[in-house]
Amino acid sequence: MNGKMVRYILGRMLGVEALLLLLPAFVGILYGEEKEALSFVIPAVILTCIFVIAGRKRPEGQVIYGKEGMVVVASAWITWSLFGALPFTLSGSIPNFADAFFETVSGFTTTGSSVLRDVEALPQCMLFWRSFTHWIGGMGVLVFVLMLTNLDKKNSMYLMRAEVPGPEKDKLVPKTKTTARILYGIYFGLTLILVIFLMFGGMNLFDSLIHAFGSAGTGGFSNYADSVGHFDSAYIDYVISIFMILFGINFNLYYFMLLGDFKAFWKNEELRVYLGIIATATILITLNTNQMYGSIMKAFRYALFQVSTIITTTGYATTDFNLWPTFSQCIVVLLMIIGACASSTGGGIKVSRLMIVFKGVKREIKQLVHPKSVNLIRINRKKISDETLRGVYVYLMAYALLAIVSVLIISLDNQDFTTTFTSVMATLNNIGPGLSAVGPTGNFADFSILSKIVFCIDMLAGRLEIFPFLTFLTMFAWKRKF
Secondary structure, three states: OOHHHHHHHHHHHHHHHHHHHHHHHHHHHHOOOHHHHHHHHHHHHHHHHHHHHHHOOOOOOOOOOHHHHHHHHHHHHHHHHHHHHHHHHHHOOOOOHHHHHHHHHHHHOOOOOOOOOOHHHOOHHHHHHHHHHHHHHHHOHHHHHHHHOOOOHHHHHHHHHHHOOOOOOOOOOOOHHHHHHHHHHHHHHHHHHHHHHHHHOOOOHHHHHHHHHHHHOOOOOOOOOOHHHHOOOHHHHHHHHHHHHHHOOOHHHHHHHHOOOHHHHHOOHHHHHHHHHHHHHHHHHHHHHHHHHOOHHHHHHHHHHHHHHHHOOOOOOOOOHHHOOHHHHHHHHHHHHHOOOOOOOOOOOOHHHHHHHHHHHHHHHHHHHOOOOOOOOEEOOEEOOHHHHHHHHHHHHHHHHHHHHHHHHHHHHOOOHHHHHHHHHHHHOOOOOOOHHHOOOOOOOOOOHHHHHHHHHHHHHHHOOOHHHHHHHOHHHHOOOO
16 A cells, blocks of 8 residues: 555645635635634644645655555545534534534535534535535545646546446546546536526525535535425426436536537437436326326426436435325335436436346346357447446445445434435435435434444445445555555
């Protein structure tokens, strides 16, 4: 393990976080919240000192490999969350540091689960920071840092591979830093367009930024207790629904569109399956809840929003789907597990992985019927390698094992099964709300400290697609050479 290079990269990353903390401090000064603004300045100063000590001088041995990349990524998300939680505790907004850490992990991992019972009581700068963590974490903290700092091609490649979600890691252009800038350029542009659309619908600038951050990062933190439902606006519901769906699409496809390659966009198999799932789920829930709302259009509006917010793992709410029929709730749980597209800001297992699994099962059936036949698995006319297929199967096994262990530990709190199971699904898949006590109108405040720690592990493991985080926890990876 190249410890010096790991410390150097982490030092530079913490220096970037120090700069980011100044933005909510400025918001605090703008709203006359000088005391709360100071809560951001203090950790910013500490982080700057760490940067000066660890992140200024590049070590002589600069070579890192896959294990260093995974350890750096996991360490970065943990340290960013630890320091990002300090303003909440120092200001007294969330006095308990464990709760503040949970809230910050939930923010950076774009989960949106909360321990706050009265979110509207928070100062404006705290609400801004809470949602801004979504926007930073949506595209990935490492991708953000790669855009701003200078790392050599090989080192940055390992970091990006460890953080970008999906079964396969593709670069848009040869230089990783250029790829990061392209991704963030598209990300920033879509976010800005959403802010404008929301302001056009009657939101003020602050509310527009908060909900644009949550939609872009597919996080779901709102500055209102009743989330997007606070505005009771069909226009806002449809705008946020559309943009959540857009942010759940593979960002590489937007780059192809910028190049004028619309054919590659519309012929993408994962995109077609993703949109098909959304359309099917929306129609089924609309028909199933029609009598509840007394109007097919109203039922469609609520169904589309909730399907969009769950499959993209955003977690906003405009209605309490705890009250929906069992059939609709089952669809919601399935959408929690499926998630959005690979290389998007959404969480979950990812549509592409499910496609690979289904095609793998289909191939096995054909092999049983015709043992001598040669059957290849293709996605977008590209052959899926056996290595990728094995990686998907191993990922799903690790996912299932982590979910089972988490459910068993959380069950010690003696909550009902629906709460226990969906709370794990909500955190492991980075969704936010679950069902029953952790539904759209509930929160995670009543869970024990042990359960909150498990939820934090689930959120981090879900966002980093399990293996980078498990590598960090597996100490032998720090010593072995591979």
